[in-house]
Amino acid sequence: MNQHSRAIILMNLGSPGSTEVKDVKKYLNEFLMDERVIDKPWLLRTLLVRGIIVPFRAKNSAEAYRKIWTDEGSPLIVISRQLQQAVQQNFEEPVELVMRYQNPSAASVLKKLHAENPQLKEILLLPLYPHYAMSSYETAVEDIKHQHRKKKYASVLKTVKPFYNNEQFIYALSESIRPYLEKEYDKILFSYHGLPQRHIIKGDMTGHHCMQVHDCCHVASPAHKFCYRHQTVVTTELVAKALNIPEEKLEQTYQSRLGNDPWLLPSTQERLPNLPGEGIKRLLVVCPAFVSDCLETLEEIAIQAKKDFLNAGGESFQFIPCMNTQPLWVQTVACWIRDCFNGSEEMLFQ
Structure with missing residues (x-):
């Protein structure tokens, strides 16, 4: 077996082990008990998650997963594995996959990499999240950093930035x-995964910019480095410019709301039934917060959102799949890895 001094880890969110309610409960408990997902004190978070959310949500979530489950398993896991394999074809160094929740875990993959490569000096972590949010990018990175420190591995962990x-x-x-x-x-x-507004305000390092300054996403600030809302706006604007999409044919919304706290607006679920009445009969929907299709795209948008739109009088609804394993996306990921291995720090989180 060839041993390597460098390795690559691709990291995504995670998925239940099966569509059985018990497995969905296990996944939801781990996911929602994360203090960066539901940022409430531990006791309140425990009461909310284990006493209210999971008992009432698990069955419905299991049914939603069944609608999209494949013979190979969870679409997110299957597609992420396919991406891992496609990227691996470009490198001699091992390319591994880690999920923030459930399996494969950061602890197990780090242990495997160091056992198989005793001379391992550098691990490049590429979180598959385009935008910074404490409930996605941050929790993923901090978890693997914690596992790396816990075992006192001699290797250096470098992270690709959003x-x-x-x-x-x-x-x-x-x-x-x-x-x-x-x-x-x-x-x-452009439907992005939503966040509670308090997450945006909490992540503002200046304490006085995000959601406090008029048109804050377009007013320069150090807060933008950690601002999910700003970063989603930038992605939409750059793609619209690249594709020459007229302003009147473009809209940005946020989906997947959980709980009663104020979330980012406008809401995808609230806008969809109103669009046909505004003359929008033929709709395209893309979800740029995700690079791999998952429950939030395949069930929430491609199935449920489509139903809501058509029932409200829409005539056609086209969900645009995530990039998944499209050759251009694989080439992009491989290019970033090569640049990092060749000494470029442009893509690294500082």
Whole structure:
């Protein structure tokens, strides 16, 4: 077996082990008990998650997963594995996959890499999240850093930064959308995963910019480095420019709301039934917060959102799949890894 001094880890969110309610409960408990997902004191979080949310949500979530489950398993896991294998073809160094929740875990993959490569000196971590949020990118990175420190591995862990405005990402994303613009459409909806507004305010290092300054996403600030809302706006604007999408045919919304706290607006679920009444009969929907299709895209958008839109009088609804394992996306990921291995720090989180 060849031993290597460098390795690559791709990291994504995670998925239940099966569509059985018990496995969905296990996944939801781990996910929602994360203090960066539900940022409440431990006791209140425990009461909410284990006493209210999971008992009432697990059955419905299991049913939603069954609608999209494949013979190979969870679409997110299957697609992420396929991406891992496609990227591996470009490197001699091992490319591994880690999920923030459930399996494969950071602890198990780090242990495997160091056992198989005793001379391992450098691990490049590429979180598959285009935008920074404490409930996605941050928790993923902090978890693997914790596991790395816990075992006192001698290797150095380097992390690729959020790539929401990266020229190669914007190009790959735009090209994945372009074929769907060839047919007549009334509007293209950029639907991003939502966040509680308090997450945006909490992540503002200045303490006085995000959601406090007029048009804050377009007013320069150090807060933008950690601002999910700003970064999603930038992605939408860059893609719209690359594809020459007219302003009147473009809208940005946020999906997947959980709980009663104020979340980012406008809401995808609230906007969809209103669009047909505004003359939007032919709708395209893309979800740029995700690079791999998952429950939030395949069930929430491609199935449920489509139903809501058509029932409200819409005539056609086209979900645009994530980049998944499209060759241009694989090439982009491989290019970033090569640049990092060749000494470039442009893509690294500082």
